[in-house]
Amino acid sequence: MGLAVTYRFGNAVLGPGSVTSLRDWPATESRVREHVHYACPEDVFQHEYVRLVRALAIVAGDKETAADAVQEAFVCLVRGWDRLSTYEDPVGWVRRVALNKIRQHQRSLSRQARLLLKIGQEPSLPVELRSSDPELWERLRTLPPKQRTAVALHYMGDLTAREVAHVMHVSEGTVDQHLHRALRALREALEAER
Amino acid sequence: MSEDRRLEERLKGFLVSVEPTGVWEAIENRAKKEETPPGEGLPASREAPEERPAIRVTAVAREAPAQKRPRSLRLAAYACVAMVLVAGAAVGTLEAVEHLGKGPDILVIGDDTAGISPGSTGQGAQTTSPTQPVTTAGTAGEAPEAGQGAVSREVKATLQQWLEANNAGDINTLWALYAENAMVDDFVASPPTRTEGRAHVVGMIAYWAREGLAFTASGEPVRFGDYVAQAVIITGDGVPMGEAVHVFELDMDGKIAHHWVTGEIRAD
Numbered sequence: 173m174g175l176a177v178t179y180r181f182g183n184a185v186l187g188p189g190s191v192t193s194l195r196d197w198p199a200t201e202s203r204v205r206e207h208v209h210y211a212c213p214e215d216v217f218q219h220e221y222v223r224l225v226r227a228l229a230i231v232a233g234d235k236e237t238a239a240d241a242v243q244e245a246f247v248c249l250v251r252g253w254d255r256l257s258t259y260e261d262p263v264g265w266v267r268r269v270a271l272n273k274i275r276q277h278q279r280s281l282s283r284q285a286r287l288l289l290k291i292g293q294e295p296s297l298p299v300e301l302r303s304s305d306p307e308l309w310e311r312l313r314t315l316p317p318k319q320r321t322a323v324a325l326h327y328m329g330d331l332t333a334r335e336v337a338h339v340m341h342v343s344e345g346t347v348d349q350h351l352h353r354a355l356r357a358l359r360e361a362l363e364a365e366r
Numbered sequence: 367m368s369e370d371r372r373l374e375e376r377l378k379g380f381l382v383s384v385e386p387t388g389v390w391e392a393i394e395n396r397a398k399k400e401e402t403p404p405g406e407g408l409p410a411s412r413e414a415p416e417e418r419p420a421i422r423v424t425a426v427a428r429e430a431p432a433q434k435r436p437r438s439l440r441l442a443a444y445a446c447v448a449m450v451l452v453a454g455a456a457v458g459t460l461e462a463v464e465h466l467g468k469g470p471d472i473l474v475i476g477d478d479t480a481g482i483s484p485g486s487t488g489q490g491a492q493t494t495s496p497t498q499p500v501t502t503a504g505t506a507g508e509a510p511e512a513g514q515g516a517v518s519r520e521v522k523a524t525l526q527q528w529l530e531a532n533n534a535g536d537i538n539t540l541w542a543l544y545a546e547n548a549m550v551d552d553f554v555a556s557p558p559t560r561t562e563g564r565a566h567v568v569g570m571i572a573y574w575a576r577e578g579l580a581f582t583a584s585g586e587p588v589r590f591g592d593y594v595a596q597a598v599i600i601t602g603d604g605v606p607m608g609e610a611v612h613v614f615e616l617d618m619d620g621k622i623a624h625h626w627v628t629g630e631i632r633a634d
Contacts, residue, residue, distance in 0.1 A: 222384045250397035287606035327377045
């Protein structure tokens with residue numbers, strides 16, 4: 173027999189759904205999260221801002237860049253809300269825009285660095301995230317960008333593999349592969365250091 | 367606890383503290399500011415209020431592709447864009463080659479040299495030299511040379527002087543470097559522009575400097591037959607923004623008779 177569930181995020185309320193057993197709850201939570209309808213962009217902000225900045229700080233390498241990118245994405249969301257609110261998953265849209273902003277920023281930095289090197293000037297290095305676990309941070313930052321993004325969104329952003337796949341515009345299987353390879357690389361690197 | 371679980375716990379240790387207080391208000395304010403009312407900032411003749419929503423939608427759509435768009439459609443769109451870019455590059459190259467040869471009309475800014483006189487720039491009376499294009503990129507009186515390679519010391523010095531004067535907006539030096547009926551074809555501008563006459567050329571370059579645009583030589587200048595080319599990095603207020611190539615044709619007095627600029631400014 174199904175168990176009636178009502179789920180609330182900030183001011184956004186999802187109508188009753190059902191799970192067949194409590195064991196299904198985590199999966200249902202992610203399904204609920206994907207289909208929740210937000211009344212206004214502020215609801216999306218309340219629900220998503222902090223964890224998105226946290227996850228993208230790992231991708232960008234510093235918190236300020238991540239916060240800027242996420243804020244810019246929210247500005248776009250506010251401006252296009254009439255249209256974006258009709259999307260099946262406006263939150264997914266915000267995540268993708270924020271990630272794209274970070275990629276743009278990184279491309280711009282590397283282009284600038286290349287141009288500065290061409291005219292014989294030393295590019296300044298971006299300020300990196302400070303970490304209490306420098307050993308792991310060093311390994312994390314040398315992961316291929318896609319693996320690092322998947323790790324950040326999944327472990328720091330608490331997104332499901334399906335949500336990560338949507339943000340990265342790849343299949344769920346690919347996300348699983350990125351996560352598996354990233355964890356293996358981190359584990360092996362850390363074991364080798366011992 | 368398994369090894370993976372321990373690693374996941376360590377990864378959670380990277381979570382940074384985020385303070386959302388006041389951020390939402392800032393976002394709302396920015397969104398309001400960036401929402402330009404129809405017609406604002408545009409001349410009355412260019413107002414198109416009914417088109418603005420469509421423009422906004424395009425801008426937003428560029429941030430992230432619309433959801434559920436089939437992959438094949440996206441690929442087709444990319445292919446179309448690629449074809450347009452390739453065609454554009456081909457047409458641009460042909461146009462540039464054509465301009466190097468005979469210089470057809472593009473957009474002529476003006477040929478009236480009354481705007482800036484030597485007196486007004488502090489320069490003494492100029493003896494106008496006949497600006498017959500010469501077949502060498504060397505110094506005055508130098509015999510024409512064929513082929514390509516390094517440029518003479520004099521030409522290098524002229525280019526260095528030009529770069530410095532350009533970046534400083536030094537009207538006097540620029541006035542001395544260009545021939546009286548000099549022409550500048552600027553392919554970085556959109557649409558490409560042709561500026562004729564020393565006064566207009568100097569005025570335009572002074573405008574670049576006022577806007578904070580500067581050039582830094584990227585490598586040595588090279589001579590290609592009758593022309594000297596200098597690659598540069600374009601900076602805007604000190605920040606690298608793109609790359610360009612300046613091509614100069616000097617007259618028999620070593621003054622710039624014709625100057626082409628091509629390149630790309632990438633606004634980020």
